[in-house]
Amino acid sequence: EVQLQQSGAELVKPGASVKLSCTASGFNIKDTYMHWVKQRPEQGLEWIGRIDPANGNTKYDPKFQGKATITADTSSNTAYLQLSSLTSEDTAVYYCARERGYGSRYFDVWGAGTTVTVSS
Amino acid sequence: DIVLTQSPASLAVSLGQRATISCRASESVDSYGNSFMHWYQQKPGQPPKLLIYRASNLESGIPARFSGSGSRTDFTLTINPVEADDVATYYCQQSNEDPFTFGSGTKLEIK
Numbered sequence: 001e002v003q004l005q006q007s008g009a010e011l012v013k014p015g016a017s018v019k020l021s022c023t024a025s026g027f028n029i030k031d032t033y034m035h036w037v038k039q040r041p042e043q044g045l046e047w048i049g050r051i052d053p054a055n056g057n058t059k060y061d062p063k064f065q066g067k068a069t070i071t072a073d074t075s076s077n078t079a080y081l082q083l084s085s086l087t088s089e090d091t092a093v094y095y096c097a098r099e100r101g102y103g104s105r106y107f108d109v110w111g112a113g114t115t116v117t118v119s120s
Numbered sequence: 121d122i123v124l125t126q127s128p129a130s131l132a133v134s135l136g137q138r139a140t141i142s143c144r145a146s147e148s149v150d151s152y153g154n155s156f157m158h159w160y161q162q163k164p165g166q167p168p169k170l171l172i173y174r175a176s177n178l179e180s181g182i183p184a185r186f187s188g189s190g191s192r193t194d195f196t197l198t199i200n201p202v203e204a205d206d207v208a209t210y211y212c213q214q215s216n217e218d219p220f221t222f223g224s225g226t227k228l229e230i231k
Binding site: 047 | 156158160162166167168169170173174179211213215216218219220221222223224225
């Protein structure tokens with residue numbers, strides 16, 4: 001079965017950084033793009049960016065440049081999202097999602113989400 | 121960035137009736153003969169679920185009650201007939217240009 005398993009909830013202090021993980025099973029992340037999406041409480045969805053795990057190339061929404069860093073480890077079939085200099089604006093659920101195949105440009109498999117709470 | 125305007129923000133539909141959700145893009149999302157507009161359903165506490173890809177293609181396992189139409193800047197998601205399990209928020213998403221963007225969502229309730 002194709003699945004994305006995300007890491008557990010995080011409670012972090014303002015100014016700190018956090019690294020979230022997304023481990024794939026049932027497929028090889030090298031075969032497609034992996035994406036990250038943000039959803040603030042009771043708000044809509046925001047695309048953060050994507051990575052091509054085959055070569056490490058990334059693309060971000062400019063809004064998240066400097067805030068988010070997406071990486072991948074093909075040996076563990078895992079994608080990562082690092083968020084830096086956290087503020088209350090970063091309190092949200094973060095989803096990883098699989099692009100169906102290179103160039104499909106839509107998300108057919110989603111992780112359950114990781115809740116990040118920024119609070120002192 | 122391509123802005124997606126969804127309407128209505130919420131709607132209440134009786135069981136067995138039709139629900140229609142609109143998504144208008146600030147510029148065309150068509151390229152290479154495809155419309156890069158997709159629809160997702162999100163229930164509380166769950167991740168989004170793909171319903172329709174490239175404007176009108178029904179995702180595997182999704183009931184045929186769901187359908188999508190449109191091209192260029194105007195797109196529609198139709199649910200007919202609405203069932204109780206369809207209570208959720210629905211989002212459109214464009215991927216014709218980076219950055220990918222989502223609509224603000226339409227909350228469907230049962231009347």
